[in-house]
Amino acid sequence: MAGTLPPQGRAEADQLMELHERILVAAALEMGVRSAQPPVSIVVTLLEGATRWNGWTGDDEQLPGLANRAVHLAGLLLEEAVADDALLPVAIARRPPVPSA
Secondary structure, X not given: OHHHOOHHHHHHHHHHHHHHHHHHHHHHHHHOOOOOHHHHHHHHHHHHOHXXXXXXXXXXXXXXXXXXXXXXXXXHHHHHHHHHOOOOHHHHHHOOOOOOO
16 A cells, blocks of 8 residues: 555654554564564454455445454454464464365
8 A cells, every 4th residue: 555655755654554453563572472473464464355255335434343343353362362372373383174064
């Protein structure tokens, strides 16, 4: 998204996005996530792509509910990360394959 801005605006947006991600990493560490960067990167990707999955029609009255849904989904991801490091690449590689039906 920041790529569509003029260079100065792009640089400022990049700095703000980096700051936001560092804040999320700090919060995840505080929540007990041992390796916070991979889950936070997943949460940021989820939130950046929200317009693709949230079903917003343009009605501002929908925004509080959509924001709550995004917070809920992000929380679920971080809870899973706290529970068993499931969002780390190493943990995914160690998981047994899912049996086919």
